[in-house]
Amino acid sequence: MKLHFRARSQGDGLSRTTDRGLPAASVVGRIPSLKEPLLDGGRLFWLEQRPHEQGRSTLMVRPTSSGPTGSKSGLGDGAIELSPNSWNLRSRVHEYGGGVFAVKGQDLVVIHDGDRCPHHLRLDPVSGAPQGDFRRLVAPADRAFADGLIDPGRRRWLGVMEAGGIDQLVAIPLAGGEPQLLHQPADFCGYPALSPDGRHLAWVTWQQPAMPWQRSQLWLAELDGDGQLGEAQAIAGAGPDGPEAISVFQPLWITPAGGPPELVFSSDVSGWWNLQRFRPGSPQGEVLLTMEAEFGMPQWVYGMRTTAWDGSQLIAATCHQGEWQLGRLDLAPERVGTPAAWQPIEQPFNDLAALSAEGGRLVCVASNPSSPSGLLELEISSGQWQHRPVAPNPLPAEAISPPEALWFAGFDDQPTHAWYYPPTSGASANAPLLVKSHSGPTAMARTGLNLAIQFWTSRGWGVVDVNYGGSTGFGRAYRQRLDGQWGVVDVADCAAAARALVAAAKADPQRIAIEGGSAGGFTTLAALCFSDVFRAGACRYGVADLGALAADSHRFEAHYLDSLVGPWPAAKDTYLARSPLQHADEMSCPVIFFQGLDDRVVPAEQTEQMAAALKAKGIAVEVHLFAGEGHGFKQSSTQIKVLEATEAFFAKHFAPPAGANAP
Template identity: 65%
Template sequence: MKPSLGGPARPNLEQGPLAASLVEGCIPTIKEPKLRGGRLLWLEQRPQEQGRTTLMRREPAGSLARELTPGHWNLRSRVHGYGGGVYALANDTLVFVDDGDRCLWQLQLAGAAPSQPSRLTSPTDRAFADGLIDSRRQRWLGVMEAGGRDQLVAVPLAGGEPELLHLAADFCGYAALSPDGGQLAWVEWHQPWMPWQRSQLWLARITAAGALEDARPVAGSGAGSGAESPLASSIFQPLWISPTELVVASDATGWWNLQRLEIGTGSWQPLLPLEAEFAMPQWVYGMATTAWDGEQLIAAACTGGVWQLGRVDLAAGRVGTPEAWQPLGVPFDDLAALCAEAGQLVAVASSPTIPEGLLELELASGSWRHTPMAPCPLALEAISRPEPLWFAGHGGQQSHAWFYPPATGACASSPLLVKGHSGPTGMARRGLNLGIQFWTSRGWGVLDVNYGGSTGFGRAYRERLDSQWGVVDVADCAAAAQALVAAGKASDARIAIEGGSAGGFTALAALCFTDVFRAGASRYGVSDPSALASESHRFEARYLDGLIGPWPQARPTYEARSPLAHAGQIHCPVIFFQGLDDQVVPPAQTERMALALQTQGIPVEVHLFANEGHGFRSGAVRIEVLEATEAFFRRHFQL
């Protein structure tokens, strides 16, 4: 296949302001593409169906896509609150998690039409995710969250109760079965650490009866094995490249670099000594930045906030040198969810001018096809391109942001929207974001800040936020905006800040503790970190220990950082959006914050949404949020 951009016919291209309905209302999100036996499968989360996620299939390449789970099926996992790792496939057998009853279901793909799904597990309060098919033993292996701990379990494909294989001390996942079916590798971590802070690679043999034996940590924090530091290090995505060789990304060197473990000798070998990240924070299961097609290793690497796709040369003369990295010539620099098989690779890919879509790459010829979920509604010349901005942030340290100039050109009178990404351990990516283009098409500049604590810039950059959440992120967002004002590219009287979840906390804290911003928007944002520390779900129960301090010993610090406790220091309009089913940031937090501002006469709007949780899934809701935010800012900035 030749390089091509697939997808539906292009609509009439927008030349004026971009409509919110073209941004949020109908474009599905792609998740977890897989190549198995010549089949291409992927998940589509559809905002026009209240966020329902369904499974799609296409074979051979270029044929029409077919929906495998139409109707009421909603493929979603609730493990750790964020889920991921929703389905597994081997040969003709597919197993998935349905959100209706939280059970495992099986689907047979043989023949002209797939079978009707059959339930494998009984409905309980357990949650399943991140599985694989053990074909030799005819079972599903994966994570079951029950009783406040993660378990590796086996579920027979004939159906039945889960069999416990391994009880983690706290959290586990990302299991990988060796090609000969004789060994299992996985990742574990425990509170107070998050998986991107400290984790371990575990390995076990599988007995003839299917049990795990000699389960042990072989790398990562506390393992003290080979090239691995016994101190703080994080392991990402175990990947078998032979029955005796395992590749992982480890940040023991300060960067998530690729390393190879020889199982027989226990020796570790660095594959690529680069100042680049070959991993990302493990918020959800199903993430993949490396792929093995049976003969070659393909990876995505992030340098300076930009992703690149490349081949890792494993030849003896090149491995362990920078020359082992061989970039692949594709025009995409925002990449995720890699999967490869027999010379073919699939990934979720985008660029500053190409919408997110499925990238299919033929590795031998380099030819590729990219299929976006929807055509870009903007003419190429109307797209605002991200410009890297390095500025002196908190403590004078160099920090990074992406600046999107307004379509009319940046000048000293331009309104500016500053965005704080969620996480806060996340990153501002540069793939085409129609939500950002919505603003630039209306004459706004947009500043998407990779404040200290963001990923994509090495472990030291990530650790700037240790004990400093609400300080470093706030200072960096303010400094980035001031740098643009000083450069004559924005008006200091028309700077707004917005964010969701942790980004909402950064936005509210910036309104409290700086005088840079003139309006703010919070989507399900944290306003009371003390409440979050005492009420949060299991996955993040100790997250704030590292971001602020141990709870409750550091209560004075929590109160000092709390927007709710300092609501009297906010003197500008704020708009709030909150789902009533949110289990991460309960609605009471937002309601208390809004009431505190209203009591002191601050202009406030509050939008509450039934049947929405932490992150809005409904397209209609997302359209309302975008339109209401723009109208609120426009009214108060008199635009």
């Protein structure tokens, strides 16, 4: 078997690890997550999800400034926290939410999780400081809101309302009042985009059983004098009965060369999420750029952005071979009707998300193998940049294990990708190996500094983060490898990655563990049942019973398993054949489980039943249940407990090889 490795560069660090390795409290529990940065009127807004504050999300703002180039620690220079200390900004639309704030000029609207309602606040146009208090715009009811924008000319918020088992595009006056229906889709909708002149609205729809990254449609309608939508026109993508399965991503309005507004979006009609554009009044759109790279992502949450318009130029992030890069698209008038030119922007970050631009400046969430996640601010014309990490890097450069690109023969001998992190002490045939199976299952293994991975490499472990078939970032055909094969392709690819590293004398075959959460938790359990590679596993809120998931899943994913496994209940035999709960007797190695008691995506019963079945067989099992946690752990105490308990569990069950010390 031929293996290909490529090392990534390292960078500066700060403090050092302990003799035992990087402490869990330095890895998780204190470091906020950054989401949805947005430039508006010379101000920079962003969300912080704070595990040390029970996982609540709050909104920050500060005036932008060019400042010195290079890396700068600290996000809060002149920053103001806009949401009250008791508030958690979160949307419950489709359970996963996203898109929880909208701002334009002096108007800010946020979604407060306490009542699930939008609230309005007036802001100072320069500093972003609040002028007055938040006002709730609608009365609390059994409904949820998300993914809104400000319609400044009509003084209203436009966005998605989920109520009665269906989505609606609605308008809410900024003065307050009940939602006014703009559009009733057949099923799901979102990603509204209002043209700069306020005359047109674009949005995306999709219908079950499809997920939005499988088959979705882009719509456009003109707004009349009363702000109501005229006749809607489907301009891209595929409806439920279309001959092709086409997905569209992130409609964005641009005004090239001061001309009339045009709509830019990503479509995977070519097999890759590539950029297209549409001019209102035109019979059809045109290809803007064609690359074997992805300008889109699976739309699990609202608020994802890979393109940004600063008023005169279009900037995009694209994923190629598992790494992200920034570039500018040449939209010069003489290029109308021909593909745009792609001009890479040199900067040192290859894990990028949530782009926003204004007046020659760009901001996004960014990291690389040696730099923690932070806000990257870029002057587009000069290329000067400033990176503000969300927290100091606790590792010196020599203590960081950089990822190496690993290509190996996966399921059906197809080329499959992973990132391998050698132990900081050096790879060897005696090193224990942790295989990571990501969630989604459409997510991707990224290259940004992941301290949870460094936790293991600092303790003598190798880690392989597998982009198994079904992962994003490698084109539609790579994603579709998992169609009908969940629990087969992902399991085979994770096992093949481990075998490849054993064959390369980089892992001890008797000390290979696998871990994952959610869909990755299912892959973990299935791998322990249906392969002979792994000697222990750690499962976080994982799926154990596919039939129960299909029968009880929430609305957004109610038919997702139709494509991953087969239609339920017609394919019941397949569900039984792949469900770890039905094959607990085939598992023979220890497993540790972590489960939130408030999980509505994968209920706690699945974990409890799987653990009970293994215990009945006499297999060593640990179960940790967490009150107040849902699908994905947000509290610092929970995150620290999970990491420390996993390490202790593996150490307990993994004996070091003869003549070697334990990691």
